[in-house]
Amino acid sequence: MKILVVNAGSSSLKYQFIDTDTNVVFAKGLCERIGIEGSLINHKQLLKSIGTTETAPMKNHADAMKLVVKYLTDAEYGCIADMNEIDAIGHRVVHGGAYFSESILLSDDVLAKLELCRDFAPLHTEAHLMGIKGCLEAMPEKPQVLVFDTAFHQSMAPDAYIYALPYEYYEKYGIRRYGAHGTSHRYVSAEMAKLLDKPVEETKIITCHLGNGSSITAVKGGKVMDTSMGFTPLAGVEMGTRCGDIDPAIVPYVMEKENLTPDQVNTVMNKKSGFLGVSGVSSDARDLDTAIKEGSANSERAQLAINILVHQIKKFIGSYAAVMNGVDAIVFTAGIGENNAALRELVCSNMEYLGVEFDKAANATARGVMMKISTDNSKVAVYVIPTNEELVIAKDTAAIVAAL
Numbered sequence: 001m002k003i004l005v006v007n008a009g010s011s012s013l014k015y016q017f018i019d020t021d022t023n024v025v026f027a028k029g030l031c032e033r034i035g036i037e038g039s040l041i042n043h044k045q046l047l048k049s050i051g052t053t054e055t056a057p058m059k060n061h062a063d064a065m066k067l068v069v070k071y072l073t074d075a076e077y078g079c080i081a082d083m084n085e086i087d088a089i090g091h092r093v094v095h096g097g098a099y100f101s102e103s104i105l106l107s108d109d110v111l112a113k114l115e116l117c118r119d120f121a122p123l124h125t126e127a128h129l130m131g132i133k134g135c136l137e138a139m140p141e142k143p144q145v146l147v148f149d150t151a152f153h154q155s156m157a158p159d160a161y162i163y164a165l166p167y168e169y170y171e172k173y174g175i176r177r178y179g180a181h182g183t184s185h186r187y188v189s190a191e192m193a194k195l196l197d198k199p200v201e202e203t204k205i206i207t208c209h210l211g212n213g214s215s216i217t218a219v220k221g222g223k224v225m226d227t228s229m230g231f232t233p234l235a236g237v238e239m240g241t242r243c244g245d246i247d248p249a250i251v252p253y254v255m256e257k258e259n260l261t262p263d264q265v266n267t268v269m270n271k272k273s274g275f276l277g278v279s280g281v282s283s284d285a286r287d288l289d290t291a292i293k294e295g296s297a298n299s300e301r302a303q304l305a306i307n308i309l310v311h312q313i314k315k316f317i318g319s320y321a322a323v324m325n326g327v328d329a330i331v332f333t334a335g336i337g338e339n340n341a342a343l344r345e346l347v348c349s350n351m352e353y354l355g356v357e358f359d360k361a362a363n364a365t366a367r368g369v370m371m372k373i374s375t376d377n378s379k380v381a382v383y384v385i386p387t388n389e390e391l392v393i394a395k396d397t398a399a400i401v402a403a404l
């Protein structure tokens with residue numbers, strides 16, 4: 001099947017057009033500044049390795065979708081003759097609350113439930129709703145499927161997702177662990193399970209999705225046993241600009257000392273912390289590496305920011321191995337996980353207690369490709385597996401549409 005994968009943001013829309021029979025991406029692109037002056041589309045036809053950028057008015061997501069279809073069917077930059085060749089549309093949705101534990105075909109009921117998810121991720125949900133409605137307007141006949149970042153984590157048990165707060169907060173407000181990056185954790189853990197010589201039900205895998213946002217997940221028997229992100233994507237390990245887990249008592253303390261409102265302290269924790277906050281250099285791991293190499297003024301703090309992340313990843317791996325009663329494999333994925341060999345080496349050094357025998361030479365060459373970075377004798381396999389959330393979305397969409 002040929003599936004259009006859509007990732008709608010509030011003023012942007014990313015897309016990929018994927019053939020799920022061959023896993024080939026025919027085209028991809030990005031519409032930017034939707035609803036703002038100077039909106040533009042950047043479209044790439046990957047079969048011919050050509051691309052183009054056009055400044056074109058897009059007052060809403062429906063206009064953007066019409067432009068995407070125009071380019072997919074364009075004589076020069078297109079990859080299909082007409083719209084009939086689009087079998088269905090698959091949407092990435094950031095938060096499905098506790099309503100969605102798997103991908104689902106769009107219906108009025110689904111749309112009504114998605115509206116309720118605004119509480120958990122207001123900006124993202126609003127953007128997804130605009131994307132979905134835009135597709136309904138531009139391509140009313142096409143089936144649409146929603147694929148949720150939170151769905152995989154719905155397989156967690158209450159011991160892992162209930163916070164030790166008054167239980168009524170869970171009942172009244174839905175305060176619990178939801179996790180994030182679920183589509184990525186699901187994909188890389190499934191790829192890893194295929195490489196292990198045992199039935200999926202018996203596998204114990206720890207997946208480290210390390211990007212601008214980072215999360216670590218314990219996947220036992222194909223189900224999530226625990227994950228580092230929580231009620232929001234602020235929890236877990238240190239990130240580009242997010243603080244990750246901190247003592248919750250720090251929040252009211254800092255609010256009082258710095259005279260901050262809830263919104264302001266939220267901004268500090270989400271946008272001014274993490275790598276950026278600790279190093280004072282940047283939110284990007286590459287910039288920290290450069291600062292360390294050049295020995296610039298903030299190089300010690302840049303190193304500290306990296307060391308904090310390494311320390312925290314080690315703690316998550318150790319604790320997840322503990323709750324799963326062992327671990328067969330550790331997987332690194334996303335921008336940092338796939339490309340930052342030095343960080344992977346720091347994480348996996350001194351892990352002999354767990355049965356990790358790290359292959360430094362293999363690790364040094366592993367960059368953006370699937371690769372084993374542990375020795376053949378290692379009790380725990382360690383892999384780099386590039387994530388592919390779009391492929392999961394396309395495959396889920398094709399499977400649901402095929403069954404109609």
Ligand code: ADP
Pocket residue numbers: 210211212213240283284285286287334335336337339340
């Ligand atoms: P997002 O979470 O926004 O999808 P990414 O997964 O691309 O972001 O991760 C961004 C992080 O990954 C940055 O800290 C960046 O330094 C790092 N990164 C991305 N690509 C590379 C690369 N080719 N080499 C080294 N680091 C990279």
